[in-house]
Amino acid sequence: MEMFRYFLSFIFFVALISCGSEADDNGEDFGNILDSPSSLVLTEDEHVYGWGRSDCLMCHNINNIHLQNRTDVTIDMEEIQDQVAEEGESICMDCHGSNGTTE
Ligand code: HEC
Ligand code: HEC
Incomplete structure (x- = not known):
């Protein structure tokens, strides 16, 4: 019986740890975006919800x-984080293209 109680608390502990690692995430994740149709440059197909907009930070959290x-x-x-922190939204298009704002 004592053994069984240990076992239960062990399972509970493991469950806690796994929840913890889920919370400690690495921000937005779209996999390897260089694999996408035109690399870093956004295309309408991969950016349906954000297409044609220049207010990137309305939807993307700069810290995430x-x-x-x-x-x-x-x-x-880190260099990218620094640049983005300094220049903000105005610099996004240097790397991610016009996002349909000039078409
Ligand atoms: C209205 C909300 C919105 C705005 C504004 C927006 N985005 Fe997005 N963005 C999204 C969503 C939602 C996704 C997830 C992909 C999808 O479902 O379209 C995404 C995905 C991305 C991705 C990953 C695309 C990939 O290759 O998988 C990049 C890079 C990105 N956005 C950059 C930008 C930049 C740069 C701007 C501004 C020029 C911007 N976004 C404006 C909502 C937005
Ligand atoms: C100096 C180039 C550069 C600039 C400037 C830049 N990005 Fe990116 N961005 C990248 C690279 C490289 C990746 C791919 C990271 C990866 O492997 O997921 C990326 C990925 C992303 C993603 C996909 C999710 C992620 O975190 O990987 C989003 C969303 C995004 N950028 C939005 C923005 C927004 C919004 C801005 C402006 C505030 C911006 N980017 C400015 C180079 C840049």
Whole structure:
């Protein structure tokens, strides 16, 4: 009986740990976006909900993007975070294209 109680608390503990790691996430995740049709540059197909808009930060939280490099090339993500923190929304299109705002 004592053994069984240990077992139950062990399971509970493991469950707690797994919940914890879910909370500690790495921000928005769209996988390797260099694999997408035109690399970093957004296309209408991959950006249906945000297409044609320049107010990127209405939908994307600046603290929740560029947290992890999921591409297969070396990118200095901290450098991107710094640039974005300094320049804000005005710089997004330098890397992600016009997002349909000039078409
Ligand atoms: C109205 C909300 C909205 C706005 C405004 C918006 N986005 Fe998005 N964005 C989304 C959503 C939702 C997704 C998830 C992909 C999807 O379902 O379209 C996304 C996905 C992305 C992705 C990942 C695309 C991929 O390759 O999988 C990038 C990069 C991105 N947005 C950048 C931007 C930039 C840069 C701007 C401003 C020029 C912007 N977004 C404006 C809602 C928005
Ligand atoms: C210097 C280039 C650069 C600039 C400027 C830039 N991005 Fe990105 N962005 C990237 C790269 C590289 C990735 C791919 C990261 C990865 O592997 O997921 C990315 C990924 C994203 C994603 C996909 C989710 C993620 O976190 O990976 C979103 C959304 C996004 N950028 C939005 C924005 C917005 C909004 C701005 C402007 C505030 C912006 N980006 C400015 C280079 C840039």
